[in-house]
Amino acid sequence: MAAPKDFLEFVDANADLFIQRLGEAVAIPSVSGDPSHRQDVLKMSNWLNAQLQALGVDTKQVDLGTQELEGQTLQLPPAVLGSIGKDPKKKTILIYGHFDVQPAQLSDGWDTEPFTLVVDDASGKLIGRGSTDDKGPILGWLNVLQYHHKHGKELPVNLKFCFEGMEESGSEGLDDLVIRESKPGGYFEGVDCVCISDNYWLNTRTPALTYGLRGVVYYAIHVTGPARDLHSGAFGRTVHEPMTDLIALMNKLVDGKGNILIPGVDDMVAAADAEERKLYEQLDYSIADVEEAAGGKIALSDDKVQVLMGRMRLPSLSLHGIEGAFSGVGAKTVIPSKVAGKFSIRLVPPQTPENITPLVNKYIEEEFAKLGTKSQVRIEYLHGGRPWVANVKHWNYEAAIKATEAVYKRKPDLMREGGSIPVTLTFAESLGVNVLLLPMGRGDDGAHSTNEKLDRSNFIEGTKLLGSYLYEVAALS
Amino acid sequence: MAAPKDFLEFVDANADLFIQRLGEAVAIPSVSGDPSHRQDVLKMSNWLNAQLQALGVDTKQVDLGTQELEGQTLQLPPAVLGSIGKDPKKKTILIYGHFDVQPAQLSDGWDTEPFTLVVDDASGKLIGRGSTDDKGPILGWLNVLQYHHKHGKELPVNLKFCFEGMEESGSEGLDDLVIRESKPGGYFEGVDCVCISDNYWLNTRTPALTYGLRGVVYYAIHVTGPARDLHSGAFGRTVHEPMTDLIALMNKLVDGKGNILIPGVDDMVAAADAEERKLYEQLDYSIADVEEAAGGKIALSDDKVQVLMGRMRLPSLSLHGIEGAFSGVGAKTVIPSKVAGKFSIRLVPPQTPENITPLVNKYIEEEFAKLGTKSQVRIEYLHGGRPWVANVKHWNYEAAIKATEAVYKRKPDLMREGGSIPVTLTFAESLGVNVLLLPMGRGDDGAHSTNEKLDRSNFIEGTKLLGSYLYEVAALS
Ligand SMILES: [Zn+2]
Numbered sequence: 001m002a003a004p005k006d007f008l009e010f011v012d013a014n015a016d017l018f019i020q021r022l023g024e025a026v027a028i029p030s031v032s033g034d035p036s037h038r039q040d041v042l043k044m045s046n047w048l049n050a051q052l053q054a055l056g057v058d059t060k061q062v063d064l065g066t067q068e069l070e071g072q073t074l075q076l077p078p079a080v081l082g083s084i085g086k087d088p089k090k091k092t093i094l095i096y097g098h099f100d101v102q103p104a105q106l107s108d109g110w111d112t113e114p115f116t117l118v119v120d121d122a123s124g125k126l127i128g129r130g131s132t133d134d135k136g137p138i139l140g141w142l143n144v145l146q147y148h149h150k151h152g153k154e155l156p157v158n159l160k161f162c163f164e165g166m167e168e169s170g171s172e173g174l175d176d177l178v179i180r181e182s183k184p185g186g187y188f189e190g191v192d193c194v195c196i197s198d199n200y201w202l203n204t205r206t207p208a209l210t211y212g213l214r215g216v217v218y219y220a221i222h223v224t225g226p227a228r229d230l231h232s233g234a235f236g237r238t239v240h241e242p243m244t245d246l247i248a249l250m251n252k253l254v255d256g257k258g259n260i261l262i263p264g265v266d267d268m269v270a271a272a273d274a275e276e277r278k279l280y281e282q283l284d285y286s287i288a289d290v291e292e293a294a295g296g297k298i299a300l301s302d303d304k305v306q307v308l309m310g311r312m313r314l315p316s317l318s319l320h321g322i323e324g325a326f327s328g329v330g331a332k333t334v335i336p337s338k339v340a341g342k343f344s345i346r347l348v349p350p351q352t353p354e355n356i357t358p359l360v361n362k363y364i365e366e367e368f369a370k371l372g373t374k375s376q377v378r379i380e381y382l383h384g385g386r387p388w389v390a391n392v393k394h395w396n397y398e399a400a401i402k403a404t405e406a407v408y409k410r411k412p413d414l415m416r417e418g419g420s421i422p423v424t425l426t427f428a429e430s431l432g433v434n435v436l437l438l439p440m441g442r443g444d445d446g447a448h449s450t451n452e453k454l455d456r457s458n459f460i461e462g463t464k465l466l467g468s469y470l471y472e473v474a475a476l477s
Numbered sequence: 478m479a480a481p482k483d484f485l486e487f488v489d490a491n492a493d494l495f496i497q498r499l500g501e502a503v504a505i506p507s508v509s510g511d512p513s514h515r516q517d518v519l520k521m522s523n524w525l526n527a528q529l530q531a532l533g534v535d536t537k538q539v540d541l542g543t544q545e546l547e548g549q550t551l552q553l554p555p556a557v558l559g560s561i562g563k564d565p566k567k568k569t570i571l572i573y574g575h576f577d578v579q580p581a582q583l584s585d586g587w588d589t590e591p592f593t594l595v596v597d598d599a600s601g602k603l604i605g606r607g608s609t610d611d612k613g614p615i616l617g618w619l620n621v622l623q624y625h626h627k628h629g630k631e632l633p634v635n636l637k638f639c640f641e642g643m644e645e646s647g648s649e650g651l652d653d654l655v656i657r658e659s660k661p662g663g664y665f666e667g668v669d670c671v672c673i674s675d676n677y678w679l680n681t682r683t684p685a686l687t688y689g690l691r692g693v694v695y696y697a698i699h700v701t702g703p704a705r706d707l708h709s710g711a712f713g714r715t716v717h718e719p720m721t722d723l724i725a726l727m728n729k730l731v732d733g734k735g736n737i738l739i740p741g742v743d744d745m746v747a748a749a750d751a752e753e754r755k756l757y758e759q760l761d762y763s764i765a766d767v768e769e770a771a772g773g774k775i776a777l778s779d780d781k782v783q784v785l786m787g788r789m790r791l792p793s794l795s796l797h798g799i800e801g802a803f804s805g806v807g808a809k810t811v812i813p814s815k816v817a818g819k820f821s822i823r824l825v826p827p828q829t830p831e832n833i834t835p836l837v838n839k840y841i842e843e844e845f846a847k848l849g850t851k852s853q854v855r856i857e858y859l860h861g862g863r864p865w866v867a868n869v870k871h872w873n874y875e876a877a878i879k880a881t882e883a884v885y886k887r888k889p890d891l892m893r894e895g896g897s898i899p900v901t902l903t904f905a906e907s908l909g910v911n912v913l914l915l916p917m918g919r920g921d922d923g924a925h926s927t928n929e930k931l932d933r934s935n936f937i938e939g940t941k942l943l944g945s946y947l948y949e950v951a952a953l954s
């Protein structure tokens with residue numbers, strides 16, 4: 001069941017009003033990471049709460065307590081929970097979004113005032129902080145609600161909303177809320193699936209659905225030796241130097257082709273079969289796109305499938321740096337006494353921090369023993385998160401694919417992301433239902449950068465996509 | 478010819494007066510690296526100039542111009558040149574010392590006020606900034622002059638003095654002065670040898686002479702790839718990562734036993750024969766001394782000779798750190814776009830920056846090519862200095878050995894230092910004469926540290942040593 005023609009026309013007819021409302025949202029500088037803007041995040045919570053209520057949504061603002069930031073005790077911005085429709089014959093979809101934004105100042109290099117939405121008619125861009133991350137997508141949902149509210153039409157599904165104001169600052173307070181409200185009797189009881197619109201197309205051309213995210217484990221290898229930093233003149237070639245040992249260990253972790261040298265880590269992931277390779281062949285993403293994004297002709301392979309699988313369905317190991325060594329400009333003749341090599345591994349199923357960490361520890365300890373050094377080693381686990389992959393055969397994805405085809409007249413890229421969006425895992429694990437990542441913006445939106453933008457067409461067609469998705473879910477039920 | 482008994486008795490009888498004068502010198506906080514103390518360094522130059530004049534030395538203070546420091550234009554403290562005796566039948570010895578000191582504050586962890594000389598009768602220590610580095614040795618020379626002045630005795634040799642006030646801040650202006658005054662018609666014309674007292678015994682027990690210093694070459698290996706830092710989630714296993722390549726290169730430079738892996742570098746230095754090994758066996762310095770100084774049981778070898786040769790007569794390669802990588806605390810999931818690995822090699826004859834750099838460049842370029850990466854490499858030479866080894870069979874050393882035996886009743890340790898004292902090379906190369914490093918203080922004096930001290934016995938016996946050395950030089954002429 002496609003969305004009513006009437007709805008699609010309504011969206012086109014009201015495009016300027018929708019953009020005007022996006023301008024109102026962008027004008028509230030709801031920077032969660034800056035204490036001096038905390039009142040603006042609270043204001044944004046109130047603004048969104050009022051908008052939802054005006055469109056017929058039952059809402060509540062949930063106090064998430066306080067946080068300590070830069071020596072101040074700050075109230076966390078209340079999350080906004082909403083509910084509309086309680087028909088037991090309909091599916092219930094939980095929608096997530098965040099109304100806080102990254103910091104932005106004209107002096108960072110913006111061409112225009114970041115908290116004033118600029119509508120550039122020539123390029124079709126809506127420029128402003130939060131336009132694409134994540135106020136545009138949230139307002140897409142308001143647009144959908146507005147059609148139904150104004151015309152007195154029931155939505156084809158029941159909706160629950162969970163909007164937070166701390167996503168750009170670690171989603172403080174959200175996990176507790178989600179876990180609590182996912183329990184029997186909680187606010188999210190009865191949810192059949194989740195839809196999150198907070199990521200981006202692979203490119204600037206083809207709509208996408210995201211069904212996987214890599215997990216991560218982050219370690220520090222501490223190597224210690226002398227009691228204090230030594231002078232390389234007085235001590236060079238008399239003592240075991242921790243840097244020499246650490247560099248030897250770091251060199252054993254990954255090779256220049258990206259292969260992970262820790263036994264068992266790469267092996268844990270089954271090779272892609274012909275059918276899966278085809279998924280990557282079909283993606284509208286080339287090596288040139290990867291290299292343009294990286295800013296250099298530095299792709300690991302000439303095989304597009306290999307490069308895309310490297311990002312989406314293979315683990316990766318990156319060496320980030322060394323704490324405790326000389327890192328300044330110029331020349332300092334120091335033998336550092338304690339150094340910590342930092343590296344992380346991006347994980348894919350069935351890898352988890354729990355099954356990877358023993359392999360890491362065992363290997364580093366064995367390789368360290370081979371060095372025959374008198375230095376000491378200690379491996380520190382800094383943080384980790386599990387990977388996530390959703391079943392794309394689920395009706396939640398089927399509906400999103402159909403909606404994309406209806407609005408954009410083409411199949412979406414079915415993709416996995418190389419990074420993490422922690423809230424995805426929180427919802428998937430707390431509710432135990434299928435989660436869909438349905439991006440509105442394009443790959444070049446510059447979410448955390450200067451001149452963040454959302455294309456007008458992505459906002460308007462994206463609104464149609466979100467509405468159509470609800471009708472397709474209802475049709476597949 | 479030993480020093481007159483009269484002289485030795487004079488030194489003992491005037492010990493308290495000498496210490497009192499050292500207290501006057503320490504009380505002038507002549508910190509060359511701190512603009513707010515620059516006037517104190519000038520004051521110290523004047524104080525020393527007046528002392529020398531009062532003891533019959535012809536002096537001149539030489540303006541060395543200005544320097545830019547922390548945004549200020551500062552006058553450099555004038556060097557003090559001195560001359561006493563012009564007898565063409567006598568040898569002429571050039572004495573070097575520096576009257577500036579390292580910074581020091583009670584709050585750094587000093588037990589007593591750093592610019593008040595504390596005479597600790599229980600331990601026999603004279604505690605204060607500059608006591609051993611380098612005001613104690615300079616005042617040793619004043620003590621020697623005082624005996625001769627007071628008793629109207631001629632010195633057994635002609636003396637020239639070169640005292641500077643910028644040694645702790647790179648000896649700014651000194652090289653030009655030394656080179657200029659070493660030329661025919663210059664102030665240092667006719668100098669037969671140089672004596673510098675600005676280093677330390679190997680230990681706390683045995684007097685020492687130093688006849689060698691290692692040189693150094695310092696490099697940065699720049700590896701670049703992406704145009705900007707990348708996120709390891711989005712790009713891990715899609716691109717060549719500069720850190721992976723740099724770590725591989727750094728791992729090829731030195732092994733865990735201290736062997737330098739750059740072909741030709743270790744080979745350039747002939748192995749020690751049995752006679753030379755004996756020199757190291759005889760040194761009053763054990764592996765326990767090395768490990769105590771380093772603060773850990775981390776010596777590269779159980780063979781004392783091997784460890785001492787590693788410091789004194791072998792080249793060494795130390796990995797200092799990486800610029801441009803993540804070096805903070807915590808976990809940052811960055812793929813750095815440009816990294817620079819810093820390392821240096823300590824050089825011994827016949828190694829020079831000129832013959833080592835081509836080997837370094839060739840090897841790194843070859844090893845980089847083997848990596849098969851799309852990153853770029855560039856090797857930067859940051860600075861360098863040649864090694865120095867003096868002929869210990871020269872009468873300058875013979876005299877110092879005899880003087881040591883006369884005063885301390887034992888043979889000195891004949892040692893080489895692992896680090897550099899750049900002014901040594903300047904004198905050796907400008908004048909083309911034998912240079913002797915004749916330390917006054919002990920290995921635990923803490924020259925640049927808190928609670929810097931000079932033992933009372935080292936000051937008093939050291940004064941006798943300096944005087945005796947002049948008489949031994951005269952006797953060998
Ligand atoms: Zn976001």
Ligand SMILES: [Zn+2]
Nearest residue numbers: 133168447448
């Ligand atoms: Zn964001």
Ligand SMILES: [Zn+2]
Nearest residue numbers: 610611644675
């Ligand atoms: Zn010194």
Ligand SMILES: [Zn+2]
Nearest residue numbers: 610645924925
């Ligand atoms: Zn010094």
